Amino acid sequence: MSEGDIAEPFRGSLAPSSGHVLPFPTPRKVSFDRLELQTILNLYGRKVADGEWRDYAIDFLTDRAVFSIFRRTSEMPLYRIEKAPKLARKQGAYSVIVSSGLILKRGHELAAVLRVLDKPLKIVS
Template identity: 60%
Template sequence: MSAQRRNCESMNISVPPSSNLHPFPTQQVAFHRTELSVILSLYGRFVAAGEWRDYGISCLRDVAVFSVFRRTAENPIYRIEKRPRMRDKQGMYAVVGMDGQILRRGHDLKTVLRVLERKLIRAVE
């Protein structure tokens, strides 16, 4: 036998056991690209106005959350939530204030975000 063939025979190729406890990956709720473009467009206008400075996105099992911060170390001043289970009831999109109060809920993201756009409009002197 050649030396190369002996090296191949002596190698044991084994597949490591799967460490995944769940046979299927857990599903997460996330924002779609079109939804994110609407949210980030609004976010950019508030950043340009100097109102918002940071954001965070959380994709959980039941809800996707876009949190808006005035400063990084604070609690979010607004949360834009997507809850698909509420689609048939009150609408799956909601804007939640800092105190947990739901400012607006609905089926269309653009109309729900209008509650925040009103805060951007200021009187120019």
């Protein structure tokens, strides 16, 4: 078989002594676990039912996981809920960030951080 006949891209390196293919280590991606995602989606569902939010996107990157919340699909996200494990021992792994980049709340517990988005509106007289 020639090099042009290979159907899949080559994903490995040859071990110098044995000639066997060793796989490259795939970089781990940060993700939300089931409980975290359930907590976020519960809040999201309430806000959709109230008509405040309409769409979301989830990104799993090598350094953080991001849940972006949109009022309309074509806009910038209103809020980003981020999980950054590198910050877990410092300020906390979870943060809520507005579209301007301002961090509204950061902490070690997701439910406590999300409360900043779940506050009811008050009537000012």
